[in-house]
Amino acid sequence: MTDLIEKKISIQPPDDSEVVISVENVSKKFCRNLKQSLLYGVQDITTELFGVNRNSDVLRPKEFWALKDISFQLRRGEALALIGSNGAGKSTILRIISGLIKPDTGRVRVRGRIAPLIALGAGFNPILTGRENIYANMSILGLSTKEIEERFQDVIDFAEIADAIDAPVQTYSSGMAARLGFACAVHIEPDILLIDEVLAVGDIKFRMKCHRRLAKLRDNGTAFILVSHNPPAILNVCTSAVYISKGKLITTGDIDTVVRKYEEDLCLAGTEKSPGYLVLPEKSQNESTGIDITSVYFKDAQGNIVATPTSGEPISLCVECKAHRRVTNANLCITITDVGGENGRILYLTAANDNEYLEVLPGKNELQMYMPFCCLNPGVYNTKVFIKEGAYSFDAVESFRFTVKSNTITSQSLFYQPREWKVMN
Template sequence: MTTELSDREITVEPEDSEVVISVERLSKKFCRNLRRSLLYGVQDITTELLGRKRTSTRLRSQEFWALKNVSFQLRRGEALGLVGSNGAGKSTLLRIISGLINPDTGSVKIRGRLAPLIALGAGFNPILTGRENIYANMSILGLSTKEIKAKFDEVVDFAEIWDAIDAPVQNYSSGMAARLGFACAVHTDPDILLIDEVLAVGDIKFKMKCHRKLAKLRENGTAFVLVSHNSHSILNICNTAIYLAKGQLITSGETEAVVRKYEEDLCLSGMEKATGPLILPKKSPEESFGLDIISVCFKDEQGNILDTPMSGEPTSLCVECFAHKYIDNANVGILVTSLSGESDRVLYLTSASDNEILTIAPGSTEIQIQMPYCCLIPGVYSAKIYIRSGVCSFDIVESFRFTVQADKTISRCLFYQPRTWKVIKK
């Protein structure tokens, strides 16, 4: 497959026979204004008809880079995940690889049969039946009528639509159309399979079937490019990944490291990183109720202040206070809320519920909540901290904001689970 373009070309046959996709310095720009976009299109066509070379490396008014200088390679049998927020350029990249749109600069080299599955029911004619669409769709993907007949029953069995196979596709639900589209694509024996979010539809049983089929295809040498906002799908299927943000390639490599970087950026997006201790102003005697919280911070095992605690590492949450009197049976409470997602409560601890009787003498005191491991995943959090005795409340910190980081792979987790492993022979 070779497609000639104005400033570059898509060719086949990468030098390494194991490389099935080679993308080099790929860039694509779009225009935000429809009328101006049409004008630019006419200008570009006119320039090409006159035999001139149009400039594709600079932006014109209201244009932006959907992709900018993206490079990677995909080898036979590999599964590559594309992660990034909406508008990162993931679907644009898949559409360029599949040949639906042309890039402005760079090169794409394809080796082998490619099956794109980048939209629900893409390529289906709504007024045709499921049976007719199977023949039409699979013939477009490169199969002969004889080959389609041989695979027909297997496709319909996989899609589980025998009852509706002779009904128009326009009467199918989105899940039925997705199942049929996936079944057609994976039964063409592709060398490369492009998948864009279609694994997000269907019930759990069908999703498990899809994952088993993908694993079998990969064992036979099929390479995948998978786009999904579900990190678990990327982690379970892909051995390598690419992280895109605003058309730029941020990082690539081993899947768990790339997903961890993406999730950390996603958690911190739109908010300032909270670091260091919280120092509170001194209260006047008239303002105090007998005990004042002076500062809140995290410390390591050596007593050093931590700017940011680390997931899975020992840490202590330290609440320094000044008591004006002797306080017996003090109760310290901590309510931790995640600011990275939907402001969900993630942790609530009180000394009273742990049957800890705290006694605070007059003067300065530091109350430590010692944690053998920080169980929070990377993100930004807010802690509400109070000290009371019975119904008497002494002081409260409404929001101690802090950031948790990680140097371990915990992308599949909601929290870090302390654990030990043993092998016991019986």
């Protein structure tokens, strides 16, 4: 017990000297009207010249918060992902960190040399040659002429544009300019690298080279922030993440947990009306055609009713019905479609196609379709259910809407695939 106490006491808090970027309660507002925005700009400059408080934390007419009270830290050698949907404020944060724009409230503290890859090639002069732009670009990023000359050939080799290095950049394709911009930034060996949607440049071979270069920089202590809508790129590079939605901080933490939260919110937005349990009014004897569906729901492996199935987990789709006579060869038919997606019909399953005819006895019955693994990705689905005998249909539910969630990252797959990984020697 004494040893345990001594070990607990010896634990030290994280070293603040390792923090290279500290974003503290940063907010930024913009105006949606151009004329109004220009007027506000003049007013802000005037108030700053006279040292007057311009109430930066208050919205004026037609203004909105692009960012609101965002806080996080980046440590030396850390790879941090900024994730969120379009318009969340990710690029705005990078522009504030790089010094291109100022926050309205809060502050950003930076320690070390920053290389911003916010728009590859955007700082190139199209009239100058690639050679001339390398010197100009890397000088802006903080290198001396001697340092540029020492790395010049490495930049050309990395960008793979040796044949066009003395041609004007305006003759380059967008991919060539992007590769040159990336090569310039990574060869200054910065302390901090800001990357905004630029790891998709070039073919797969060049992208792999970019990832290897980033890994080498990180091993040497470079920290970077990556903005991307490509989960595999984020998962391959980053270890932690910050999730932003509509300018607000949703969550921070390890990459898997934050990406899973983001994907769940993205796929399940607007699903509050999908309870996953349907109860139908009971039919009279005259209305019934022999078997009446009374409810549709899901049960987990323990037999508990659940509202939301989980990808990869066992689940049973249950159809409760009331039969007025015995049916020995009933057929349960299920059609599942993707609500609002592009895939349309996902599954069409029937007991008859599996040679599994069901015996329904008079009274209450629960027909089950057991799935050892729920193969559906996170999202919202609609199910159509029939109970038939041959071509005769007893009853049908035209629409049973439900939501599927996930405990794993599945966004790059069309369905959940059960699997095992092995090494055979």
